[in-house]
Amino acid sequence: MISLNVNGKTHSLDVPPDMPLLWAIRDSVGLTGTKFGCGIAQCGACTVHVDGKAVRSCSMPVSAAAGKRVTTIEAIGNTAAGKKIQQAWIELDVPQCGYCQSGQIMSASALLASNPKPSDADIDAAMSGNICRCGTYPRIRAGIKKAAGALAARSSGAAKEA
């Protein structure tokens, strides 16, 4: 039995230890927001956070995630960066078919949480593992910058209040 903490809730899963974390999340825990795109770490659709760091869940055995904090798209809005990213995504109508966007948002949230003012080069470096067949890249870039601005406004606002 593998004990998995997903979005703050603990699940006891009767799954083989070498099952990819992706399928444990989708089929065993039942959270389908995280997508399967390639299974070989080439597309980024499966991106989740493990202990706050972006991970391609298709490439991590579930045993390696046991005892760690797994965060998926369903809960990333509870983080400051994730919330701003999602808001920016809606404001700019970033998604088209939307299939890649869970992964895009998870990667973008990880970037923003660690780098509050990413440059174009930073965005390139951080996001190149997430591909989008619809080609929403320009809006993804704009969305990250918009969210960064919103995060900055939020923290400067908080600083003023303090």
Place this chain on the structure above:
Amino acid sequence: METIENSDLLSSSRRDFLKLSVTAAIGGGLLLGFGLPARAVISDESSTGAPFAPNAFLRIDPDGRVTLIMNQVEMGQGTYTSMPMLLAEELEVGLDQVELEHAPPDDKLYANPLVGFQMTGASCSVRMMYQPLRKAGATARIMLIAAAAQRWNVDPASCQAAKGMVSHPATGRRISYGDLAETAAKLPVPAEVTLKDPKDFTLIGTPAKRLDSPEKVNGTAKYGIDVRLPGLKIATLAASPVLGGKVASLDDSKAKAIPGVRQIVRLDDLVAVVADHMWAAKQGLAALTIRWDDGPNGKISTQDVVEGLDAASRQPGVVARKQGAPDSALSGAAKRIEAVYQVPSWRTPPWS
């Protein structure tokens, strides 16, 4: 398990749902069938009164919920915003007041007028549904106004509809679509409706916000891969890599031994592994040993196809259209450029 009997549909409590046929000439004729017996049973269980659903594309519940039914699939091309705009414009509701539902499979009710069956493609959703959806919205609006006018005992022409409310400016009275639903549901569906003059559009022609963005950023949008039904199994399959090939031999003993694998299905030209979850199905597939008999096409290579196309292209072709005098123009040209462009065979099915 529920069974919907025919007698239920014709009972007195179901008389609210009238059948209506409308024929509209859209480059080839269109038949819109209406009446939603199955949906009536489902929605009746949850709402207090009868919903108002004069056609297959919208439903207004007494609690005020306006549901638009989407017959054109959303694949990122924006139908789940453009189709609602067509309905909402004539219905006189805001896009922030509607909920969307996927249309169930029904070739008659939801046929794409271009092809006569339920299909999304060929870049024709807006073109083909422009008139039918506006008519559907306008029909409902007219009936709601008629219901209000009936209730207030005024001339319908003195009433206005906007943002899900009918008002009577002369007396300042207002009533919501939800409150009119039950009354409207009992009215006859008009055969003819007048559509808005485009100069009066408040929605069509504006850059509306996508209605599907929120669910696509929070993980709740459901794609084909996300469908979950009670007892649903997951299958992977190995198909003959060559058209016309067959399964020559199969050793599935290792696959069967994998926990979670339920069944191996062997057909002429493919083998499927049915399992409780994707990982077992994937493992099962990898554990199969299949020997393929490639069949008559087994020796054909990409090069053969390219050469075949090249040879065929040198034959005289069918004239699709002739305009001007191409032969003399080409032969008399100061400069002639000949070039061959080849692209690989590309398929682009939507993701999910």
Place this chain on the structure above:
Amino acid sequence: MNTRKIFATFALAGLFTFGNASAQDRQAESEKLFADIHRVLTHPRCLNCHPKGDSPKQGLDAHVHVPPVARGSKDKGVAGSQCTACHQTKNYPASGVPGAPNWHLAPLSMAWEDMSQGELCRALLDKSKNGNKDLKAIVEHMTRDELVAWGWAPGTDANGKVREPVPIPKPEFNRIVHAWAKLGAKCPD
């Protein structure tokens, strides 16, 4: 005469003889050993993660890593796309992604691309470039480090194909490294 004394005399003579020819012999032997070390260190399985630039290489043909990834300030990738986003502590057949503990790029000071044998050898031994390692630590790194050891057990790719390991088996390589160190870790020119 005392047998022991005779033996000692001959032994001393032999040592003396050996000592005289040792400098040239040792250099030649060292270069021969280092040539083997160089063969391993410049095999794609090692060199792919000792690049000159910002991006690791991938595969036997050393193409640029796909998907594109960047070095980052700590040689571990950048937030959102760190090495460990995909590379775990072990090879993972399910995804075909190779893995070993602490997967990351060698720092730029240890970029060996396009180096001659001599240049690589000197860079290897240069404390200012090799992470302040003395010879003992260098030997330890090459023979016992788990990430280095990955080169000998590189796992299978996404198609299930076994990756070609470095050209000299590990026990042999370890022996060569120890021998080279023992000879004074001499570099070719």
